[in-house]
């Protein structure tokens with residue numbers, strides 16, 4: 445068991461961690477985290493790298509300020525409404541008519557959780573997302589209560605989207621939120 449002093453030290457470290465754009469040369473570190481957190485939802489390094497190249501502003505890493513160790517990552521980008529890419533697939537490009545923001549993945553190593561890092565990340569990502577009417581994501585591992593804190597809720601989906609969700613596991617749910625400045629409009 446971890447001592448109280450060690451736990452405090454770790455908590456101070458993770459609180460000091462900060463999010464910044466993920467450089468392409470850290471994709472290998474990202475994949476290590478992805479494979480440890482999502483063992484059944486594996487995606488190729490080239491698939492992550494393509495997202496970073498296509499939409500760098502939405503692809504963030506959580507870094508230790510002293511060691512530069514990567515503790516977590518977020519991959520997000522615009523898509524066409526309710527048309528997320530299939531798991532482990534290339535986007536090829538971001539469609540000029542993209543009208544929904546999409547959070548493809550947010551994952552933080554267990555030792556860095558519980559210090560508000562996900563919250564900080566979502567503040568950044570949801571600011572970018574404000575350009576679009578809605579933001580969406582595929583919730584896995586029963587995380588819908590976490591996402592509901594940020595206004596995400598279930599929505600109607602068609603058979604094509606339902607088929608894509610199958611790859612994400614039995615508990616996968618497509619969630620959506622109306623972005624703040626679009627809330628008073630229909």
Ligand SMILES: CC(C)(COP(=O)(O)OP(=O)(O)OC[C@H]1O[C@@H](n2cnc3c(N)ncnc32)[C@H](O)[C@@H]1OP(=O)(O)O)[C@@H](O)C(=O)NCCC(=O)NCCS
Nearest residue numbers: 550551552557558559560561562563582583584585589590
């Ligand atoms: C989900 C995850 C990103 C949360 O990271 P975190 O650093 O622990 O989150 P934070 O400390 O920023 O917590 C923000 C808020 O969410 C709450 N929260 C965190 N995890 C939660 C969960 N699983 N269910 C409900 N609420 C949760 C926190 O209590 C906190 O609430 P508060 O603001 O009222 O105190 C992290 O647990 C993770 O990487 N999980 C594995 C990957 C995953 O499930 N990603 C999402 C898949 S769609």
